[in-house]
Each structure stands twice: as structure tokens, then as C-alpha cells.
Amino acid sequence: MSKRSLILEAATELLEASPTGDVATRGVAEKAGVRQPVIYRLFGDKDTLLAAVVDQGFARYLAAEQAAEPTADPVADLRRGWDQHTQFALEHPNLYRLMAAPGPACVPKAIDEMHALLRATLERVAQAGRLAVEPGRAADIVISANTGVALTLLTRPGTRPGTDLSARVRDIVLAGVLVPEASTGGTSPPVTRGRAATTLAALLRRESPCALSPAERALLCEWLTRLTDDDGATPTPADGGSRTATRTHESRTGGSRTTDRSTT
Amino acid sequence: MSKRSLILEAATELLEASPTGDVATRGVAEKAGVRQPVIYRLFGDKDTLLAAVVDQGFARYLAAEQAAEPTADPVADLRRGWDQHTQFALEHPNLYRLMAAPGPACVPKAIDEMHALLRATLERVAQAGRLAVEPGRAADIVISANTGVALTLLTRPGTRPGTDLSARVRDIVLAGVLVPEASTGGTSPPVTRGRAATTLAALLRRESPCALSPAERALLCEWLTRLTDDDGATPTPADGGSRTATRTHESRTGGSRTTDRSTT
């Protein structure tokens, strides 16, 4: 095994085991069985070394994802890609932070590869007539939102445990990027049980006089919150694919002023 | 001016002017006109100092935003908040990176304040009947996506210049979180408490699987019936202006959906 690979492997292991998310070149050299200046001879810089570590880690991840990608349903692939992205971030927090929020030396290679892979999937989605925006822009949109969700989950683990933030944002973003699936019937009624509960809870929170006692009201609000969670059917991964676009938001809420006119 | 403020100010200026996004305690001390150990006496740690810098910077931003917030149209406030968030990130990249991707010492205060402010706006949106998910979760969703967009714009300035990524993701995310305007096609639904209770009760009566136990459900239905009875009560005792604003936004701007499919 080449010394470069040894150093890369040692740096990867130390980085993933580091509580601070940082590694020292001396530690890497010692673990790799070489002297410190060898690192600078092979990589030239610590940032370059870390960039190589990130690139290698993401290359592995992307290879694994690319291997299992092509399915008959490109939209399902899209959703699976989002979930794997989030899962990878949670499993490799330090690596992911280095990629998502780099310092001076950027790491464009990993992101670009990821962008390319996502774009390929989006291209298949577009060929199926399901994509609503240009694939490149859609890839930017999806990657941005996915990165934000992953970083939120990383840096704030106490963010409402049990709330599957990633799945929620995924459904929202994909629904905004995809063409709504053939809506059942003419106008699909978007009034679900969860929304009704949300509206009622908000109204209850505001107004004071009520037909219920304060204790009843408190319990009612708690129940309404629980009802807010399930929008009718729990999003099981088996059925979830079809629900992606059932949320037809056919009127883009407000100001697409910049989207239509100026893009040319 | 206290030495603490001097140090904070010096650290802020150095941080914003730093190309690497990092500052040295010696530089901060020199600029503040004090000796280095004073920093450790006042803050105890470099991470704590940086956390204080981030908190102060975000407090200023949040104060400015909070001052200009309350408008008649809460949805418009929501959109403006998103844009100001993105703009602030672009204007203060180092500060924003420290907040969005912190190291060992987290900076929960700034994010929590931001979350609270956004949640207040979302509460007003919910009271207008425009919110589709629980305000707390909606705040998580919006902040996550907004952070991801801001970090993407920061770390990759070459991301398709001219494409207003932030506005696109904003429209998508808000469309996924809000109730579609004029969903029933006709007039805006008068969001009274009794009507929401009626809707929810009807939905509960129809669908069987539920997050509540049968006993809880029965009691909930009874309460909803009682809430339905007081339908004639005043919908808004104090602020009557909020409801008039639910329709201010124009409905649509032509199909932005299938416009640029053919770009390949």
C-alpha cells in the first residue's frame, strides 16, 4: 500500500474519531507510520490533505450510491438519494462538515461529483416528464436543501427528536421541483386532517374565551399537536413514493416574480 | 466602554475582515488595546469568545429584523425574513459560517432566538389559516432550508450566477409549508374556530387510523362539537386587520412549471 494511501487512511480514521472535528498532522503521520514532513511532501498542505480525505470519503459514498441507483422509478431513486445523503451526513459528521462548510481551501470535487450524480438522476426524471425545472437548477435546489437539513441535524441533535425533519423537507422540496403526479380527479382537496388540526390549534392559541375549560383546552391542544403529525397515513417507505407529489401546490405561493420573467 | 465590549468589537471586526475566517486571540487583544490573558479572564476560552461574537452579531441582525417585522400580511413577512436571512449570510460570511457549522462549542442562543422570531411570524400565519404544518416544525423546516441555501451561496459563489437560488428554494419551501392560496377556487375561507373544528371533526369521523386512542378520540370529538356550537363567536376580538391581508398576494404568474424543460 502506498504511503499516500496510508496517510489518507490514517487521516480518515483520526478525523472520524475526533471529537473536535480536527486532526493534527503529527498524529496522522504517527498513525500512518511515517514522519510528519512526508505529509507535506505528498500533499503540500494540511488543507489539501483534508480535501483529499473528503474527496476519498465522498467518492466511496458516491460509488456505493451510484451502484444501487438505477431503478425503474427515477423519482423513487431521487427520494432514496436524499435519504442516503442525510444518512451519510449523520454517520460521518466531521467529514460532512468539512465538505459542507469548508474553510479557505474549498473542496469542489466532491460536491461537483455529487451534483453530477444527482443531475443524472434528475435527467431521467425529466425524461419521464416529471421534472418541473431545469435539471441543473433542480440539482442546486435539492443539494442546498439537503445540505441544510443535514447540517441542522448535525449541529443541533436536539432538534425535536422524532420529527423526521429530513423526510419532511425532502417531500416539500421534491414536490416543488417535480411536476405534480396526475392528480386524482380534477381539483384535489388539500384539506387534510393534519392541516385542519393545525388551523384549529392556532385559533385556539389565540382567542381566549372558549367553550372549554382551561384544562380541557390544554389537553385538546396537545392532542391537536399529535394530530398534526400524521397527515392521515404514516409515511411508510413502501407507500411513500406515491405521496411525493400528491401534495399539489398548484398555486405557487406568492412572488414567483423573479422566477419567470427574468430567467432567460 | 467596558473591556468586554472592546474585545467583542475588535474580534468582530477582525473576523469579518479575515480571509480565512479565523482570528487569533493575540490580534484581538492588540486591536482591543488589552493584553492577551484578559481575553481568557473575561471569556475563559476562544470558542466562548467566538460564540459571544456570533451571538452579538445575530442579536443585532435579529433586532433589526424584529423592528421592521409586523406587517398586515404575515406571509409577506415570512418571505421578507427569508430574504433578509440570505442577505445577512452573504454580508457576513465568516460570522454566518461560525453559526451554521460550529465546532465543539455550539452557539445555540443565536439559532434559538432566530427560531423564536420565525416561529412568532409563523404563528401569525397560522392564525390567518395559511399554515399547513405545526409552527415549530415549520420553523425547523424553513430554517434548515434557508441555512442550506445560504451556505451553498457562501461556499460556492460560482453556483450558476444569475440563478436566484435563494428565491427559488424560498418559494418552494414556503409553498410546501403554507396552505395553497385560494385552494377551493372561490372566495377565501373565513377561518373561524368553529369551522376549523367542524372540518377536523368531519375528517376524524371519516378516517380510522389515528394517533389518539379511541377514548381520547371520542372525547376530542365531543369537544369539537362544543367548539362548533360557538361558531358564531367573534372570530377575531382584538386584531381585525389580519384577515384582510390573506388575499393581498396575486394568485399566480403563469406557468413557471414547464418552462425550461428543453434546455439540454
Added chain:
DNA sequence: TTGCTCACGTTATCAACGATACCAAGGGTG
């Protein structure tokens, strides 16, 4: 006044870090 504590600051220093200068084999090639 004297003696004491305590908050505040300074000087000097440590340990770890990234990075570099300089040297020492090894191995082809003429």
C-alpha cells in the same frame, strides 16, 4: 493606619501545531 481579601492586569512561559530548511540514502543514466 495597618493588614487582609479580591477583582483585575501584566509578564513570562508552556505545549502543540503547521510548515520549512537542510541533509542522507537509493537508484537510475551518462
Added chain:
DNA sequence: CACCCTTGGTATCGTTGATAACGTGAGCAA
């Protein structure tokens, strides 16, 4: 053999975060 280039090692520099030890002046009791 001499020559050069690659590869690696030794020793070291400058900087950084952080700390120990000491000094100083205000407030306060006896």
C-alpha cells in the same frame, strides 16, 4: 565513477491557544 532526481529523516522556526505566577489598587474590618 560522477550526476541528478526522488524519497525520506532530523532538527527547527514562527505562531497559536492557554496557563502559571506575580503585581496592583479598591474596599473593608480592627
